[in-house]
Each structure stands twice: as structure tokens, then as C-alpha cells.
Amino acid sequence: MKKIIILTIILLLTGCYNYKEVSDLAFISSFSIDYTNNNEFNIILEIKENNKDNLFSSYLLEGYGKTIEAAIQNASLSFNKNLYFINLDILLISSNAANLKLNNILDYVTRDNNFALDFNIAICDDSKGAIENILKKEEIFGRYINTLFKNTDNNVINIKLNDLLNSYLNHYYDIILPIINLKDNTIIIDEAVIFKNNEIIEHLNEKEISIYNILSNNLMDYYIHLELDNNIVFKTTHYNTKTNFKNNTLYIIPTLTGSYIEFENLNLNNSKELKRITEKINAKFNNEVEAFIDNLIKIESDPLGLKRYIKQKSLHKIKYRISTNIVLENKSLIFKSIGGK
Amino acid sequence: MKNLKFIQNLFNDTPDLVIRTLKRKYQSIYVVYLESVASGDRVNSYIISPLTLPSNYKEKIEKSLAGPNLKIITIKEIELYLCSGFAIILDGKKLYAIETKADLDRGIDDAKVEPAIYGPKDSFVENIQKNIGLIKKRIKSGHLKTENKLLGRYSKTVVSVLYIDNITKKELISEILTKLNNIDIDSINTSGELKQFLSNENKNVFPAMKLSERPDTIVKSLLEGKVIILVDNSPFAIVLPSVLADFINPTVDDYSNSLNTNYLKVLRMCCFILTIITPAFYIATTTYNPEAIPGLLLMNISTQRFGVPFPSIVEALIMLFVCELLRESDVRFPNNYGSAVSILGALILGESAVASGIVSPIMIIVIALTFITSLIFNEVEINGAVRSWRYIFLFFAATLGLYGFSLAIIIMLLNLCSYKVFKLNYMFPISPFDFSYLKETLIKIKRKKLNTRSKYLTDNIRKQS
Numbered sequence: 001m002k003k004i005i006i007l008t009i010i011l012l013l014t015g016c017y018n019y020k021e022v023s024d025l026a027f028i029s030s031f032s033i034d035y036t037n038n039n040e041f042n043i044i045l046e047i048k049e050n051n052k053d054n055l056f057s058s059y060l061l062e063g064y065g066k067t068i069e070a071a072i073q074n075a076s077l078s079f080n081k082n083l084y085f086i087n088l089d090i091l092l093i094s095s096n097a098a099n100l101k102l103n104n105i106l107d108y109v110t111r112d113n114n115f116a117l118d119f120n121i122a123i124c125d126d127s128k129g130a131i132e133n134i135l136k137k138e139e140i141f142g143r144y145i146n147t148l149f150k151n152t153d154n155n156v157i158n159i160k161l162n163d164l165l166n167s168y169l170n171h172y173y174d175i176i177l178p179i180i181n182l183k184d185n186t187i188i189i190d191e192a193v194i195f196k197n198n199e200i201i202e203h204l205n206e207k208e209i210s211i212y213n214i215l216s217n218n219l220m221d222y223y224i225h226l227e228l229d230n231n232i233v234f235k236t237t238h239y240n241t242k243t244n245f246k247n248n249t250l251y252i253i254p255t256l257t258g259s260y261i262e263f264e265n266l267n268l269n270n271s272k273e274l275k276r277i278t279e280k281i282n283a284k285f286n287n288e289v290e291a292f293i294d295n296l297i298k299i300e301s302d303p304l305g306l307k308r309y310i311k312q313k314s315l316h317k318i319k320y321r322i323s324t325n326i327v328l329e330n331k332s333l334i335f336k337s338i339g340g341k
Numbered sequence: 342m343k344n345l346k347f348i349q350n351l352f353n354d355t356p357d358l359v360i361r362t363l364k365r366k367y368q369s370i371y372v373v374y375l376e377s378v379a380s381g382d383r384v385n386s387y388i389i390s391p392l393t394l395p396s397n398y399k400e401k402i403e404k405s406l407a408g409p410n411l412k413i414i415t416i417k418e419i420e421l422y423l424c425s426g427f428a429i430i431l432d433g434k435k436l437y438a439i440e441t442k443a444d445l446d447r448g449i450d451d452a453k454v455e456p457a458i459y460g461p462k463d464s465f466v467e468n469i470q471k472n473i474g475l476i477k478k479r480i481k482s483g484h485l486k487t488e489n490k491l492l493g494r495y496s497k498t499v500v501s502v503l504y505i506d507n508i509t510k511k512e513l514i515s516e517i518l519t520k521l522n523n524i525d526i527d528s529i530n531t532s533g534e535l536k537q538f539l540s541n542e543n544k545n546v547f548p549a550m551k552l553s554e555r556p557d558t559i560v561k562s563l564l565e566g567k568v569i570i571l572v573d574n575s576p577f578a579i580v581l582p583s584v585l586a587d588f589i590n591p592t593v594d595d596y597s598n599s600l601n602t603n604y605l606k607v608l609r610m611c612c613f614i615l616t617i618i619t620p621a622f623y624i625a626t627t628t629y630n631p632e633a634i635p636g637l638l639l640m641n642i643s644t645q646r647f648g649v650p651f652p653s654i655v656e657a658l659i660m661l662f663v664c665e666l667l668r669e670s671d672v673r674f675p676n677n678y679g680s681a682v683s684i685l686g687a688l689i690l691g692e693s694a695v696a697s698g699i700v701s702p703i704m705i706i707v708i709a710l711t712f713i714t715s716l717i718f719n720e721v722e723i724n725g726a727v728r729s730w731r732y733i734f735l736f737f738a739a740t741l742g743l744y745g746f747s748l749a750i751i752i753m754l755l756n757l758c759s760y761k762v763f764k765l766n767y768m769f770p771i772s773p774f775d776f777s778y779l780k781e782t783l784i785k786i787k788r789k790k791l792n793t794r795s796k797y798l799t800d801n802i803r804k805q806s
Binding site for chain 2: 008011012014015016018019020021022023025027048050051052055084086087116
């Protein structure tokens with residue numbers, strides 16, 4: 001009996017220190033950080049309603065402070081719930097904050113164990129406008145953006161905190177982040193930025209993003225369209241890029257598997273013609289990849305981590321060769337196509 | 342006359358004592374019996390009629406009553422035989438006991454506690470001789486031994502210890518017989534009572550021996566090398582020793598396809614774990630470690646708890662208390678009222694409790710899962726043990742979260758692994774590992790491959806060639 005009493009007292013005295021009811025938590029869906037000209041952090045928190053009647057609504061808290069923590073404290077001054085970041089959907093960082101305080105921001109979210117490692121990160125310069133735009137549609141911004149990232153038809157760079165930290169802490173890599181733009185009252189993720197020495201140095205367009213995704217083997221199932229002059233569209237279903245370094249040359253071998261889904265004046269029953277078109281597409285993609293890598297060499301930024309193959313600090317002296325391999329899939333469908341003649 | 346006076350003094354103020362006087366050649370003889378336990382018809386046909394025949398007038402009593410079960414007894418045994426339904430014949434100094442028991446027990450009925458769809462339907466009754474008969478009907482071998490004991494100063498209950506002498510270990514038999522010999526109590530009425538004298542009850546909440554009403558289960562246990570104890574007036578046999586695996590794997594599994602049965606065995610094991618940990622895991626994760634719950638589910642739980650005035654642990658305790666209350670009232674109340682109790686319970690738990698904001702719907706799901714998974718075991722004792730551990734887990738989870746929950750798991754495993762029943766580890770056949778017994782309990786394989794007995798239970802391990 002004495003043992004039971006002692007055990008009970010020990011548990012009651014040492015336990016319960018971090019007890020909190022789940023209904024007292026404020027679930028944060030999106031977290032935006034900006035760095036103002038007054039050298040202050042401006043944070044916006046989007047909090048999901050945990051009310052039975054308003055399941056798809058959220059509200060915003062905004063705060064300013066010399067540090068991120070001070071800004072969060074300032075935002076939650078009049079708030080009666082515990083801020084809960086574990087289920088954070090997205091962290092939005094303004095270009096200014098990314099250029100000046102990326103190190104502090106990443107340090108803060110990794111040091112605080114109130115954050116998980118699986119939320120998306122994106123650059124957004126008008127985060128308040130973007131969040132309010134989605135709130136007007138009675139949707140939760142963080143959840144909405146998450147679905148945009150998960151949608152396989154979207155050509156985006158899907159970077160989560162753990163991926164970003166992998167690149168950030170590896171000196172062979174430079175960081176790449178997607179940009180969320182608000183154009184004509186619509187949220188679009190069609191750009192990305194490349195960093196060098198923690199500063200934004202280059203913007204990537206949609207085409208470059210797709211090349212980046214193919215070369216870095218990002219496990220996305222979206223379809224890439226390679227269009228030729230006579231409106232022939234090659235649609236990939238999956239891809240795989242192998243890279244190896246031999247005889248002072250870096251061989252990059254992307255293999256794109258797919259089929260022709262749209263064409264004019266093309267006889268698919270003619271194997272020679274099919275081969276010729278395939279070679280043309282091969283060459284076109286080769287050129288695009290070459291241009292992309294040449295640009296990376298020019299700006300000396302390496303989001304693909306090519307430096308880890310050549311074991312050099314600079315990409316300037318790199319020799320490389322691209323050997324694209326287009327594989328036609330599902331031939332029976334191609335030959336039986338009614339659009340062939 | 343001395344013997345008759347002794348009986349009259351012993352059974353003073355006993356109105357059911359009947360003394361009949363019969364005239365014989367030289368002297369009168371007396372037939373004494375208790376009409377509440379002896380059958381008047383049998384006394385007439387077995388004793389009175391033969392002795393009053395003119396042809397038997399001069400014959401000795403042993404010759405006249407050659408048919409029925411007749412024993413010559415001493416004066417000290419009069420009380421036991423009279424109370425057991427025997428008629429006593431007082432012939433001078435000689436005392437004869439003739440079995441004239443009334444039929445006070447019911448006939449063999451269907452198994453109520455351990456029903457089986459395709460197994461045999463018969464079950465034990467309150468008559469020990471019938472129960473032994475049901476076992477001997479299935480084991481037609483002289484190796485099946487029965488040792489009888491009389492327990493209880495007043496009840497003088499017949500207790501039979503059954504074993505198969507060339508299978509069961511001698512040490513186990515002698516240990517059990519020693520324990521039985523050491524019992525000194527006023528009365529033993531049921532096997533449930535006897536069980537408490539054989540086990541170290543207060544050491545562990547888990548039951549040390551299994552009670553079964555099925556003769557086929559008992560026969561299987563005997564052939565595995567276990568000892569069976571039957572108690573007169575009790576329709577349950579005690580199986581010694583019993584381990585945890587015996588409680589969660591009924592013998593009726595033997596009557597179905599092995600693949601399908603294995604699924605059920607896994608299901609039962611999951612239920613055993615779930616019924617203990619479900620409320621504790623819910624409390625630990627929602628109040629201390631919400632990060633262990635997927636975001637959307639956590640959000641739903643939070644939404645459902647909106648407006649509930651109690652902390653989750655109080656909510657869980659209220660629900661557990663109400664459910665225990667319902668179960669107990671359902672068990673104790675006459676069957677005719679059972680449905681009313683269930684409907685009332687369903688109304689309280691389902692609709693009203695949620696509508697009034699006392700508990701959240703998710704808590705109802707948690708507690709319902711806890712209770713549904715506990716209903717899979719028909720052994721009341723194992724349910725009691727599970728209930729105790731459920732509260733221990735809850736206490737640890739409510740004070741230390743998932744860390745406390747893990748501590749409770751370790752404590753429970755330590756407790757189970759260190760618990761021994763008649764020198765057999767309670768976690769047997771997992772620890773110590775024994776594949777022969779594992780095949781009989783936790784998994785089921787082809788009948789043809791069940792060719793050995795466990796070496797921990799018997800030295801005679803070969804079952805079939």
C-alpha cells in the first residue's frame with residue numbers, strides 16, 4: 001500500500017506540467033513573416049476556427065516586434081488560446097525577409113519544438129492580400145495552398161521545411177523556393193526563386209521549374225508538355241534522371257516516358273516519321289536543359305547540387321553532357337489513334 | 342437403541358428426519374433418512390419392500406438388499422451419509438447406509454457461458470458424478486485418475502481432482518493435493534470459492550486458473566497435461582494451471598478452418614490490447630501529445646470538445662463509470678428488464694449526454710470501443726483484470742502523457758512476465774517460448790501438425806506419430 005501511495009504522490013507531483021486540453025489550442029494554418037523597413041518583423045497568423053458551425057473559416061492575428069517571438073507575443077496579446085503550430089500548413093516569407101533574415105527564420109522554426117518539419121515554405125510579398133483573398137471564398141488559406149501544392153497537374157516546386165533544411169545545411173546546394181503571386185484576384189504559383197549565399201539572385205519561370213523538377217527527380221506526377229512547331233504535344237507520365245561523373249565530364253541522362261497526345265499532320269503508323277519526331281523532341285528538350293544549366297553556371301547558383309559530383313566550389317569549370325532519352329509508352333493506343341491520319 | 346438416540350440427539354429440531362420401524366425375526370430394525378435429500382420412493386422400493394417380504398423375513402440384511410448401493414458404516418459417518426441422501430438401517434449395533442438420493446439437480450443443458458456453433462452442446466451440471474461421467478465419456482482410459490476429497494467442516498463438499506497419470510507431471514498433482522489438504526474452512530459451495538484458496542489472489546488481478554463449463558475444453562486440458570478440479574454442486578471445472586493465452590483463446594477455435602480462426606485470434610489479441618489502452622491513449626495524445634494525432638483528426642476532436650465543461654480525464658471517468666454501471670445492472674437485473682436497461686443506457690450515452698454537452702461524441706466512440714472490445718472475452722475475471730489495468734493506464738496517461746502511457750506498458754509487462762501460476766509463467770507460451778503450446782493457443786495450424794505436447798506441462802510430449 002505504501003508503494004502505491006508513494007507512486008501516486010510522485011506522479012501527481014511530477015506530472016501534469018504540460019497538460020493542455022485540445023479545445024484550448026488555436027490551430028494555425030498559415031504563418032507569414034515579413035521584415036519591414038523599420039527593422040521590425042511583421043507576422044500574420046491564420047487561425048482555424050474550431051467551432052462546429054464554422055468548420056471552413058479562419059481569422060487573422062497580426063503583430064509587430066523586433067524579433068519573431070516578440071511579434072508573435074504581440075499578436076496573441078488579446079488572444080485566449082494556446083498557439084499551436086504543429087499542424088501549420090504553410091510558412092510564407094516575404095522577399096525582403098528572405099533576403100535579410102532567412103537564417104533567423106529557419107533557426108526559429110527549427111529551434112522551437114512547437115513546429116513540425118512537414119509544412120510548405122513559399123515566398124509571398126503580399127501575404128495579407130493573398131490570405132484575405134482566399135478567406136473571402138470561405139476557405140482556409142493554408143489548406144487551400146496545400147491542395148495546390150499537392151495537385152499533380154500544377155507545375156510547382158513543392159518544398160517542405162525538412163527538404164529546405166537538407167539543402168540549406170548542405171554546402172553543395174543552393175536553396176530554391178516557390179513564389180505565391182496574387183494576379184487579378186487569383187492565387188498563382190508559377191514562379192520560383194533561386195538563392196545564393198542566402199540572397200535571391202534569380203527567378204525561374206514555369207518551363208524552368210519543370211526542368212528543375214525533372215533534373216532533381218522530384219517525385220511529382222504532373223505532366224510535362226513539349227510542343228513542336230507543328231502542334232505536336234508529347235505528354236510525360238513519369239521521368240527519371242541519372243547523373244554520373246566520368247572523365248571530368250558530368251553526364252546528365254533524363255529519361256522521359258510518355259506519349260503523343262495531340263498532333264497535326266502526323267501519321268503515327270509511319271515508324272520512320274515517328275522516330276524522326278521523337279528525335280526532334282529529344283533534341284528540343286536537350287537544348288532546353290542545356291540552356292537551364294548554362295544559366296545556373298552563369299549565375300553561379302546550384303539548386304541541383306551538381307557541385308557534389310565535381311567536388312568543386314564553383315560550377316565555372318564544369319564540363320557536362322545531356323543525353324535525353326524519350327521513351328514512348330502505350331504504343332497500341334498511339335497506333336490505333338483515330339487522329340493518326 | 343443407543344445409535345437411534347444418537348441420531349435423534351444429533352438431528353434434534355430437524356422435522357425432515359424420518360424414522361421407520363420394521364419388525365424382524367428377533368428384534369425391530371430402524372430405517373432413518375432425511376426426506377428433504379432422500380427419495381421416499383427409493384426408500385420404499387430399495388429397503389422397505391425387500392425387507393418386508395416374507396421370504397426375506399429371516400435373511401440377513403446384506404442378503405435381502407443385494408441390489409442397491411449398500412455400505413457398512415461407523416457411527417461417526419452417520420451424519421455425512423444421512424445428509425448425502427442415504428438411508429441408514431440400524432440393525433442392533435450394525436449400521437448400513439443405502440443410497441437413496443433424491444434427484445435434486447437439473448439435467449445436462451446447453452453451454453450458456455461458452456457457447457460454440459459447431460462444438461458439442463453439453464455442459465457441466467451441479468452433480469459431480471454426472472460431470473465426471475461427461476469427462477469419462479470422452480476419455481475411455483484407465484489412465485484418467487480421480488482423487489476425491491471432502492472439503493468444508495459443515496458442507497463436506499466432494500471435490501474431485503482429475504488427471505491423466507502418464508501425462509500430467511507428478512509435482513503438479515502433489516502440489517495441488519497439498520494445497521487442497523491445507524484448506525480448513527466451514528464450507529465450499531462452488532468452484533469459484535475453491536479457486537480463491539488455490540491461488541495467491543491478492544498478488545495479481547489476472548486470474549490464475551480458468552473455469553470452464555465445457556467437457557470438451559476440460560478433456561483437451563487434461564490431454565495437455567493439466568489438472569482438473571470438479572466441485573460438487575458447481576457446474577464449472579477448474580483448469581490448473583491456466584495462463585493468459587488460455588483466457589483469450591477458447592477451445593471452440595478448434596472446430597473451424599485454421600486460416601479463418603487465425604484472423605479471429607489476431608482480432609482477439611488486438612481487442613485485449615485495445616480494451617486496456619484505448620481511453621489512456623486518447624487522454625495521453627489529446628492532452629499532452631497532440632502532435633501524435635493527424636492534423637485534421639485533431640481539429641475534429643477539438644471541434645467536438647467545444648463547449649464540454651470537464652477536462653478530458655473527468656469526461657473519460659464519467660463515461661467509464663456510467664458504462665460499468667450499465668453493465669453491472671444488466672448482469673444483475675432479471676432478464677425481463679434487461680432490454681429496458683439497455684434502451685435507457687443507449688439513450689443516456691448516445692443522444693442525451695452529447696446533446697447536454699456533458700461529454701463529446703469522440704469520447705463516446707472511445708469508451709464504446711473500449712467496452713465492445715472487452716465483450717469479446719467471456720471470462721468475467723479477465724474482464725475484471727482488464728478493468729483494473731485500464732484505470733492504471735488512465736492514471737499514468739493523465740499525469741505524464743505518452744511517457745506515462747509507455748511507463749504503464751512497461752509496468753504491465755513486468756507484472757505479467759513475473760507472475761507464475763503453479764511454477765508456470767503467465768506469459769507462457771511467449772515467455773518462455775514454446776511452439777507446441779503456441780500452436781494450441783495463440784495461433785492455429787493444421788490439425789495434422791499438432792503432434793507434440795508442451796514440455797513445460799508434461800514429460801510425455803509425443804501426441805501422434
